[in-house]
Amino acid sequence: MDRLLCSxxxxxxxxxxxxxxxxxxxxxxxxxxxxxxxxxxxxxxNTGWLTLFAPPAPAQDIPKVLTxxxxxxxxxxxxxxxxxxxxxxxGYDVDVAQRIAKDLGFELKIxxxxxNGLIPALQSGRVDFVMAGMTPTAERKKTIDFSDIYYxxxxxxxxxxxxxxxxxxxxxxxxxxxxLGSLQQEVAQKIPGAKVTTRNRVPDLIQELNAGRIDAAIxxxxxxxxxxxxxxxxxxxxxxxxxxxxxxAFPKGSKLVPEFNRVIAAMKQDGNLDxxxxxxxxxxxxxxxxxxxRIIPRIPFILGGIPVTLGFTFASLFFGLILxxxxxxxxxxxxxxxxxxxxxxxxxxxxxxxxxxxxxxxxATPQLTGYKIEAFQAGVITFALNSAAYVSETxxxxxxxxxxxxxxxxxxxxxxxxxxxxxxxxxxxxxxxxPALVNEFINLLKDSALVSTIxxxxxxxxxxxxxxxxxxxxxxxxxxxxxxxxxVMGLTIAASFLEKRLQKSA
Amino acid sequence: MLRVEDLYKSFGPLNVLEGITTAIGQGExxxxxxxxxxxxxxxLRCMNLLEQPTQGHIFFKDEDITAPKCDxxxxxxxxxxxxxxxxLFPHMTVLQNVIYAPMKVKGLSKDQARGVGMDLLTKVGLAxxxxxxxxxxxxGQKQRVAIARALAxxxxxxxxxxxxxxxxxxxVKEVLEVMQDLARSGMTMAIVTHxxxxxxxxxxxxxxLNEGKLAExxxxxxxxxxxxxxRAKIFxxxxxx
Numbered sequence: 001m002d003r004l005l006c007s008x009x010x011x012x013x014x015x016x017x018x019x020x021x022x023x024x025x026x027x028x029x030x031x032x033x034x035x036x037x038x039x040x041x042x043x044x045x046n047t048g049w050l051t052l053f054a055p056p057a058p059a060q061d062i063p064k065v066l067t068x069x070x071x072x073x074x075x076x077x078x079x080x081x082x083x084x085x086x087x088x089x090x091g092y093d094v095d096v097a098q099r100i101a102k103d104l105g106f107e108l109k110i111x112x113x114x115x116n117g118l119i120p121a122l123q124s125g126r127v128d129f130v131m132a133g134m135t136p137t138a139e140r141k142k143t144i145d146f147s148d149i150y151y152x153x154x155x156x157x158x159x160x161x162x163x164x165x166x167x168x169x170x171x172x173x174x175x176x177x178x179x180l181g182s183l184q185q186e187v188a189q190k191i192p193g194a195k196v197t198t199r200n201r202v203p204d205l206i207q208e209l210n211a212g213r214i215d216a217a218i219x220x221x222x223x224x225x226x227x228x229x230x231x232x233x234x235x236x237x238x239x240x241x242x243x244x245x246x247x248x249a250f251p252k253g254s255k256l257v258p259e260f261n262r263v264i265a266a267m268k269q270d271g272n273l274d275x276x277x278x279x280x281x282x283x284x285x286x287x288x289x290x291x292x293x294r295i296i297p298r299i300p301f302i303l304g305g306i307p308v309t310l311g312f313t314f315a316s317l318f319f320g321l322i323l324x325x326x327x328x329x330x331x332x333x334x335x336x337x338x339x340x341x342x343x344x345x346x347x348x349x350x351x352x353x354x355x356x357x358x359x360x361x362x363x364a365t366p367q368l369t370g371y372k373i374e375a376f377q378a379g380v381i382t383f384a385l386n387s388a389a390y391v392s393e394t395x396x397x398x399x400x401x402x403x404x405x406x407x408x409x410x411x412x413x414x415x416x417x418x419x420x421x422x423x424x425x426x427x428x429x430x431x432x433x434x435p436a437l438v439n440e441f442i443n444l445l446k447d448s449a450l451v452s453t454i455x456x457x458x459x460x461x462x463x464x465x466x467x468x469x470x471x472x473x474x475x476x477x478x479x480x481x482x483x484x485x486x487x488v489m490g491l492t493i494a495a496s497f498l499e500k501r502l503q504k505s506a
Numbered sequence: 507m508l509r510v511e512d513l514y515k516s517f518g519p520l521n522v523l524e525g526i527t528t529a530i531g532q533g534e535x536x537x538x539x540x541x542x543x544x545x546x547x548x549x550l551r552c553m554n555l556l557e558q559p560t561q562g563h564i565f566f567k568d569e570d571i572t573a574p575k576c577d578x579x580x581x582x583x584x585x586x587x588x589x590x591x592x593x594l595f596p597h598m599t600v601l602q603n604v605i606y607a608p609m610k611v612k613g614l615s616k617d618q619a620r621g622v623g624m625d626l627l628t629k630v631g632l633a634x635x636x637x638x639x640x641x642x643x644x645x646g647q648k649q650r651v652a653i654a655r656a657l658a659x660x661x662x663x664x665x666x667x668x669x670x671x672x673x674x675x676x677x678v679k680e681v682l683e684v685m686q687d688l689a690r691s692g693m694t695m696a697i698v699t700h701x702x703x704x705x706x707x708x709x710x711x712x713x714x715l716n717e718g719k720l721a722e723x724x725x726x727x728x729x730x731x732x733x734x735x736x737r738a739k740i741f742x743x744x745x746x747x
Contacts, residue, residue: 409593409652412554413607413659414583423606427597 066106066256068097069127071115073201073468075226076280077133077151077246080112080465082301087457087465092280093131093246096150099272100263113375113455116181116200117363119144122251124366129256130249133220135183145252147260149245150273155187156224158209158236159216166237168192174215177205183244184218207473209234220244222281230471291475298466302479305459306487308376312458313445315380320387320444327392329421332399342392349389355450358382362454379451387444394436398429431502438495442488449484459483507532507663507694508553508585513562515548522548524718525562530663530696530711535689537705537726538698540715541741546698549715550665553696554585567662583611586656590668592648594640594655600627601636604655612659619658626654630684646677650684657688664688666697682708702745706730714738 070078070093078091089110101108111127118130122144135153136146159165165174172193178185180198188196197214199205205217206227219227224236248264250257267273330342349357362378365371373381402425410420430437452461463480467473508530515523522545530536540546551557553564555571555578563572571581594603604626605619614622627633630650640648649669656664666685670678682704689695689708699705705712705726712729714722716737722729733739 403593405589405591405593406595408556408587409589409595410607412556412582412587412589413655414579414581414586414611415607416579416611419610423610424595431597 064107065109066101066104066129067109067111067127069111069113069118069121069130070094070132071118072112073115073203073464074133074223075469075471076222078131079469080301082298082462082466082469087301087304087462092151092276093133095276095279096267096273097131099267100260103263103266104259111455112457114200114453115179117454118249120363122249124363124372125251126366126372128250129254129260131246133246134249135244136247136249137183137186140249143252145250145254145257147248147250147257148264149247150264150267151246151277153220153222153244153246155184155218155239155244156221156236157216157239158206158219158224158227158234160209160233161235163215165216168239171216175213177208177214177217179205179219184220187239187244188218201468203467203471203473206231206234206471225281227471291470291472294470295466295472295475295479298470298476299479302459302462302466302476302483305457305462305480306483308456309445309448309458310487312376312379312383312448312451312456313441316383316387316444316448317441319380319384320391323384323388324391324395325426327388328395328399331392331396346389346393349386354382354386354447355453357386358450358454375451375454375456378454379448379456383444383448387440391437391440394433394440395429398433398436399425401432402428434495434499434502438492438499441495442491445488445491446484507534507567508696509565509568510553511563511565513549513552513564514560515545515552515557516560522718523552523559526715526718526720528713528720528723530694533692533694534711535693535695535709536697536711536713537709538696538713538715539702539705539729539741540721541737544715545718546715547667550587550667550696550698553665554582554587556587579611583607583659584661585663585665586659586661587665587667588649588652588656588669590671592640592645592652592672594648594652596640599637599639600632600643600651603640603651604658607655608658608660622658622660623654626657627651629687630654631680644677645673646680649673649677649681653681653684653688663694663696666695666699668698668700670699670701700745702730702742714741 070089072078072080072089072091074091076091077093078089080087081090089112094110097110098108111121113121115132118127118132118134119140121127122130130144133151133153134140136149140146157165157167157171165171168191171191174194175197176188176191176194177197177199178188179202180200185196185198188194197208199208202219202223205214205219208214209217210231210233218239219236221236221238228234228236248260250260327342327345330338333339358379361382362373362375365373365378406424406428407420410424415424448458449460452458452464455461457465459480463476466476470476510526510528513523513526514521526549538546538550548557552559555564559572563570565571566581566585570576571578594600595606598606601620601623604623605614605616608614608619608622609616624633624636627636630653632647632650632654635643635647635651640651643651653664653669669685670681673681678701682701685695685697685704686708697705697709707726709726712722712724712726713720714724714729714733714735714737716735721735722733722738724734729738730742733742
């Protein structure tokens with residue numbers, strides 16, 4: 001390997017003669033960057049191999065800290081308490097988990113993510129167990145293990161007042177909604193003659209119901225009770241003899257299962273579970289304030305997403321720009337394989353939807369490398385890689401648009417290629433593409449909302465959390481829309497100011 | 507100072523220079539004349555290797571600069587060039603244009619470079635424009651800055667590629683005056699130009715190129731009063747009409 005790198009180095013730097021003619025000068029460029037790329041590749045390969053060959057951390061070792069995965073949009077089982085700006089995941093499941101962790105002598109760490117991401121998180125070792133009102137279905141048992149049931153739930157039909165949809169039989173020919181991947185989905189699919197449609201989250205189902213797109217939804221009784229409480233138009237009926245329940249999920253073969261079962265049994269015995277049920281499921285009383293009045297104390301919590309969203313956008317833009325410069329230089333190099341590489345790169349990222357790349361990077365990285373990449377990191381990497389693909393193309397055009405005389409003038413003064421690119425060509429290229437860059441920045445800012453799908457606590461995610469906590473749907477979204485709009489307008493104004501100043505200077 | 511031996515240059519199938527041999531001595535001011543397409547600019551651009559010769563050798567101070575081992579960047583910083591279209595860096599002020607290469611290439615400190623730069627700007631009569639951007643200058647002023655920028659490298663030789671062709675007529679004079687001063691100071695210069703009066707007055711040697719070949723190599727007096735080849739006679743007739 002070392003010898004290979006050595007000979008590459010010689011090849012890349014050795015023949016100074018290639019740097020004599022303008023054409024030769026042109027070729028120095030790829031050489032310099034080729035060095036950079038070889039070094040990067042070497043580093044990434046090395047670390048990659050290291051992680052592949054390192055002895056895998058013994059999976060069965062029970063750690064001191066237990067990480068619980070949950071999807072905190074399921075009040076009262078797990079949700080963010082956002083009053084007063086601070087946020088903390090609370091709820092029935094959290095209380096149960098705390099008690100179990102305490103009894104077993106662990107420290108509990110809670111990680112919030114999208115419900116659909118919970119099972120992948122278990123499989124990739126990102127979390128040790130999952131408590132998220134999850135029902136042990138036959139399908140799930142194929143890939144993960146479950147504890148005993150710690151909460152018995154009843155399924156209900158929730159529908160509008162006066163619809164008379166109260167029995168399984170009455171749902172024949174109707175459109176029935178259920179949460180994707182839930183036990184309720186299986187129940188709904190067994191209703192004869194019903195057309196089943198699924199949504200990712202229960203709040204979405206309730207909105208579909210309010211909008212009249214579905215006739216009824218199958219949801220679990222505690223949840224149904226809460227929503228019927230907020231929306232007087234809705235009522236729910238328990239489906240008789242259709243008990244379900246929630247269990248704790250573990251990766252296949254986890255040694256934690258019997259330990260957890262022991263504590264669950266103890267909690268049933270000592271009445272602790274009933275205590276928690278009383279604490280969380282007691283009648284909450286009808287709220288007297290309007291939706292927005294209930295959102296106002298939670299606005300500081302939503303605003304807390306601004307630094308996350310902005311930090312994310314800036315970080316992505318920064319790394320994306322660096323990568324874009326490298327790619328753009330490869331694209332104008334006269335060494336064909338480098339051009340091919342850069343063009344292939346752009347074509348891949350142009351051709352794959354961002355959300356697919358994001359999900360792949362977030363979930364595949366831990367499985368391939370063992371590194372539990374954070375949502376924020378995965379987001380920045382994805383967005384930087386993606387943005388680089390687009391910006392490099394713009395930048396290439398920007399470089400080509402710089403007058404040929406500029407290059408010759410620098411060359412005629414004996415300025416080396418790198419300095420010429422850095423001091424003469426790039427500043428002018430960037431000025432050429434400034435409007436396009438501002439556009440890219442705005443796009444990044446708005447697209448950053450995608451990271452909420454992998455659980456990063458950005459603006460949109462926080463609005464969703466508040467929505468789940470208050471059982472409100474539109475109010476937090478409207479607030480977050482206004483925040484995004486104000487940020488984009490601020491950026492646009494700042495950018496046009498900058499553009500005017502640059503115009504003045506030349 | 508500069509010796510050219512049997513220089514050939516072709517672009518694909520097009521042969522632009524076909525065997526030029528000549529030498530330019532220290533302090534000489536050489537005007538390169540010729541009809542359009544005769545290879546004047548290409549010849550000039552070969553001298554600082556902006557064009558790589560196809561064949562032949564160029565020696566600068568007895569060093570073969572066409573040899574593969576030659577440090578081309580060093581050669582270029584000694585044989586600087588002034589372009590027809592000035593090619594000032596638009597994102598730098600006048601002074602920054604002048605001091606950029608001395609700082610980056612020759613490693614002068616900012617203060618040193620500034621001193622050299624301001625001296626040169628004073629010489630070309632543009633000291634008061636030091637902090638202005640090139641877009642605010644007239645064509646003549648731009649070319650004077652470009653000359654100052656080239657001289658800031660403290661070169662041994664300056665190449666001029668049609669330095670007044672892109673200028674409005676009333677601005678030609680101010681640039682030619684600067685060049686004349688430079689010639690008087692003893693700078694070695696090679697000038698591709700269509701300014702016959704200037705060539706006659708300032709140059710001490712004329713190279714007349716025709717179809718890629720050196721057709722005449724003589725003094726201005728001899729060339730303008732008694733051109734030897736037919737092509738030169740026709741050329742002069744047209745130019746001096």
